[in-house]
Amino acid sequence: MYAFDIERPTTVAEAVAALKDEDAQALSGGQTLIPTLKQRLASPSKLVSLSGIAETKGVSADGGTVTVGGGTTHAAVAAGASAYPALAALAGGIGDPAVRNRGTIGGSVANNDPAACYPAAVLGSGATVVTNAREIAADDYFQGMFTTALDEGEIITAVKFPVPEKAAYIKFEQPASRFALVGVFVAKYADGVRVAVTGASEEGVFRWTEAEAALSGNFSAGALDGLSVSADGMISDLHGTGAYRAHLVAVLTKRAVAAAG
Amino acid sequence: MANVSMTVNGKTVSGEVKGNTLLVDFLRQNLHLTGTHVGCDTSQCGACNVSLNGDVVKSCTMFAAEADGADLTTIEGMANEDGSLGVIQAAFQEYHGLQCGFCTPGMVMAAQDLLKKNPKPTEAEVRHHLEGNICRCTGYHNIVKAIMAASGQDVGAIAAE
Ligand SMILES: Cc1cc2nc3c(=O)[nH]c(=O)nc-3n(C[C@H](O)[C@H](O)[C@H](O)COP(=O)(O)OP(=O)(O)OC[C@H]3O[C@@H](n4cnc5c(N)ncnc54)[C@H](O)[C@@H]3O)c2cc1C
Ligand code: FES
Ligand code: FES
Numbered sequence: 001m002y003a004f005d006i007e008r009p010t011t012v013a014e015a016v017a018a019l020k021d022e023d024a025q026a027l028s029g030g031q032t033l034i035p036t037l038k039q040r041l042a043s044p045s046k047l048v049s050l051s052g053i054a055e056t057k058g059v060s061a062d063g064g065t066v067t068v069g070g071g072t073t074h075a076a077v078a079a080g081a082s083a084y085p086a087l088a089a090l091a092g093g094i095g096d097p098a099v100r101n102r103g104t105i106g107g108s109v110a111n112n113d114p115a116a117c118y119p120a121a122v123l124g125s126g127a128t129v130v131t132n133a134r135e136i137a138a139d140d141y142f143q144g145m146f147t148t149a150l151d152e153g154e155i156i157t158a159v160k161f162p163v164p165e166k167a168a169y170i171k172f173e174q175p176a177s178r179f180a181l182v183g184v185f186v187a188k189y190a191d192g193v194r195v196a197v198t199g200a201s202e203e204g205v206f207r208w209t210e211a212e213a214a215l216s217g218n219f220s221a222g223a224l225d226g227l228s229v230s231a232d233g234m235i236s237d238l239h240g241t242g243a244y245r246a247h248l249v250a251v252l253t254k255r256a257v258a259a260a261g
Numbered sequence: 262m263a264n265v266s267m268t269v270n271g272k273t274v275s276g277e278v279k280g281n282t283l284l285v286d287f288l289r290q291n292l293h294l295t296g297t298h299v300g301c302d303t304s305q306c307g308a309c310n311v312s313l314n315g316d317v318v319k320s321c322t323m324f325a326a327e328a329d330g331a332d333l334t335t336i337e338g339m340a341n342e343d344g345s346l347g348v349i350q351a352a353f354q355e356y357h358g359l360q361c362g363f364c365t366p367g368m369v370m371a372a373q374d375l376l377k378k379n380p381k382p383t384e385a386e387v388r389h390h391l392e393g394n395i396c397r398c399t400g401y402h403n404i405v406k407a408i409m410a411a412s413g414q415d416v417g418a419i420a421a422e
Contacts, residue, residue, distance in 0.1 A: 001281040006263070006326040027324075034322045035304050037281070047280065049327055075316065096393025097374060098307060101316040102323065177305075178392065 002043045008052045012157055016132050018048045019153040026050055026155060028071060028107035031099050056106070056157050064163050070106030070130075070156040077105060086167035086187070086260070090121050093171060095178055106156040112204055114145040114235065115179040119205035120169060122159060124185030124196030130158040145204035164189050166219070168259035170252045172199075174239050181239055182248040184208075186256040192216040195253060200245045202233050211253050221254040265329040269294070270338030278325040285309045287325035288335060296336035296366050300395065307394035308363060310370035311335050317374035319393070336366035339373065349373055349411045356416070358407030360398035368394050372408045381412055384419060 006027070009015040018024060025044035027033055028051065036042050050056065056071035061083035068077055068087075078092030078100065094100055094108075094117050108118040109129060122129065122138045129136045132155045141149045150156070167187035174181045180199035187194050193215040195208045214223045229249045234242030266275035269292060276291040288294045288311070300308030302321050309321040312334040339347045346354060349372050359365045368391070375382055375390040382390070387408050388401070396404060406416045 004280045006280040006324055008326070008329070030322055030324070030327075031304065034283075034324075038302065047324075049324075051327055096307070097371065097390055098310055098317050098319045098322075098393050099304070101313070101318050 001037045002040060004044050005046045006049055007046060008049045010052050010054070012053060012055060012132050012155060015048050015050055015053060015155055016153065018046070019155070021046055024048055024153070026110070028104045028110075029073065029102035030107075031095070031103035032107060032111050032113070050104075050106070050155065056155075061163075066161045066163055068105050068159050068161070070109075070158055071104050072106075074100035074103050074105070074108075084161055084163050084167075086164075086169055086185070087121055087125075087161060090117050090169040090171075090185070093117065093169075093178075105159055109141075109159060110148065110150060110156055112142060112146055112148050113179070114201070114204045115174070115181070115183075115199045117169070117171060117180055117183055117198065120180075120183050120185035120196045120198040121161070122196075123205050123207060124169075124187050124194050125161045125164065125167070126187075126189075126194055127162070128160040129156055130160060131156055135160075139207075142205050145202065147204070162189065166260040168256045168261075170256040170259060172248050172252055182245050182252055184249065184252040184256045186215070186253065186260055188215070188219050188260065193219060195256075197229075197249050197253075200229075200234050200249050202235055208249065208253065215257065219257065219260075221257045224250065224254050224257070263326055263329075265325055267328050267330060268332045270334055280324070280326060282325045283321055284311070284323045284325045284328050285320035287328075288320060288333075294335050294337050298363055298366055300363065300367070305393075305395065306364070307367040307371060307391075310367040310374075310394070312370060312374060315377070317371055334370075334373075336369055339369055349376070349408070352407040352411035353404070356403050356407040356410055358399065358404045364394060364396040364398075368396065368404055372411065375408070376412055381414060382409075384409060 023045040027047040027049045056069040059080035066084040074091045074094045081088040129141045164187040169185045171180045171183040182199040185196045195211045198205045231242040231246040234245045236242040262277045298308040300306035304322040311320045409416045
C-alpha cells in the first residue's frame with residue numbers, strides 16, 4: 001500500500017469537511033477498498049473512516065419504508081431488516097460472516113460492483129439513495145459498472161426502501177468469491193413489478209423491463225415462459241460466457257418469482 | 262503516525278501505527294501475538310480472523326487505527342486461564358480438526374463467533390458459518406465435527422471422509 005493518513009470523524013458534517021481535501025477518500029467497511037489499496041490500484045492521501053459515525057448506522061421501519069443507514073453492516077441488516085425479509089436475506093448471503101461484520105450498504109452501493117448484491121435490491125425496490133446533499137432515485141443513481149450519480153466527496157447516509165408486497169433475491173454464486181455470477185431481485189408492488197439483474201451485464205445492474213411487464217399482469221413464473229434476454233453486452237469471463245449468463249437471467253428470474261410466492 | 266490503544270485478550274495495549282498499518286500487522290509485529298495468521302492477505306481465507314467487539318472480522322482487512330478503543334480477542338485469548346486448551350481448541354484436538362494447523366486460529370475464531378450467537382448449530386449452519394475460512398489440508402469434515410462436539414452435540418452421525 002502507498003502511505004496515507006486516516007481520520008476518524010464522528011459526524012457526517014465532519015466527514016464531508018474532511019473529504020474536501022485533495023485525494024481524500026471515504027473508507028467504510030474496507031472490504032472492497034482495502035484489497036484495492038493493497039493492489040496499489042488507489043493512492044489516496046488520506047482516508048476518512050466513516051465507521052465511527054453513529055448517525056449513519058441502523059435499520060428502521062416506518063409506514064411501509066425501511067431505512068438503512070449508509071454505515072450499517074451487512075450483518076446488522078440481516079439481523080435487523082425483518083420488516084423487509086428479502087432485503088435481510090440478501091444481506092445475510094453476502095460474502096461470509098467476517099465480511100458481513102465489516103462491509104456496509106453505503107460502501108457496496110457507492111462501489112457499484114457489477115457483481116454486487118445490494119445494487120439489485122436498491123434498483124429492484126425503486127429505493128432512494130440519500131446522501132449528505134440530496135436524495136437520488138435508484139433509476140437515476142446507477143450509471144454503469146463502478147459508476148454512480150455520486151459527486152466527488154458525496155457520502156451515502158442512508159438508503160430508503162419502499163417495502164413490497166412480495167419479493168425475493170436469488171443469487172447464482174460464483175463459488176469461490178460468493179459474489180453473484182448472476183443475481184435477480186424481483187419485487188411486487190401494488191402498482192407493478194420490478195426486476196433487477198446484477199452480475200450479468202457489462203453495464204452493471206439493470207432492469208429487465210419485458211419481465212416486469214409480463215409479471216405485472218400475472219405474477220407467476222409461467223408468465224415468463226418464452227422470454228429471454230440477449231447475450232449481447234453480457235459479461236463473458238472465465239466463470240461463464242455471455243450466453244450462459246443470459247440463460248441464467250431467465251432461469252433465476254423464474255426462481256425468484258417462485259420464491260417470492 | 263498515530264497512537265492507538267485497545268483491549269486485547271483482556272489487557273490494555275497501545276502503540277504507534279501508520280495510517281496503512283493493518284490490524285493483523287499490529288497484532289503480530291507490535292504485540293508479538295503471532296497466533297493470528299496471514300494466509301492470503303486478500304480477504305479470502307479467514308486465517309487472520311479475530312473477534313472485534315464480539316464479532317469475527319478479518320484482521321488483514323482492517324486498519325489498526327480503526328481498532329482504537331476496541332475490545333479484541335485473538336486465538337491467544339481462547340485458552341483457559343490456567344493455559345490449558347479451551348473447549349473449542351480441545352475439540353479440534355480430540356476430533357483431528359487440524360493437520361498443518363495454519364488455518365486453525367481462524368477456524369477457532371469463526372467457531373467461537375458462531376457458538377456465541379448460535380449455541381447449538383446444525384451441521385449445515387456450521388458449514389455456512391465457515392464459508393470465509395479456507396483449509397488446504399483437512400477437507401473440513403473433522404473441523405465441522407469438532408465444532409459440533411464443542412457445542413455439546415452428538416457427532417456420531419457426521420460423515421468423516
Ligand atoms: C471475500 C469477500 C466476499 C464478498 N462477497 C460479496 C458478495 O457476495 N456480494 C456483494 O455484494 N459483495 C461482496 N463483497 C463485497 C462487500 O459486500 C463489501 O463490503 C462492499 O462491496 C463494500 O462495502 P464496504 O463498506 O466494505 O466499503 P469500502 O470497501 O470501505 O468502500 C468501497 C468504496 O465505496 C466508497 N464508500 C464507502 N462508503 C461510502 C459512503 N457511505 N458514501 C460514499 N462512498 C462510500 C469508498 O470510498 C470506496 O470507494 C465481498 C467482499 C469480500 C472481501
Ligand atoms: S489473511 Fe486475512 S483473509 Fe486471508
Ligand atoms: S490444517 Fe492445514 S490449512 Fe487447515
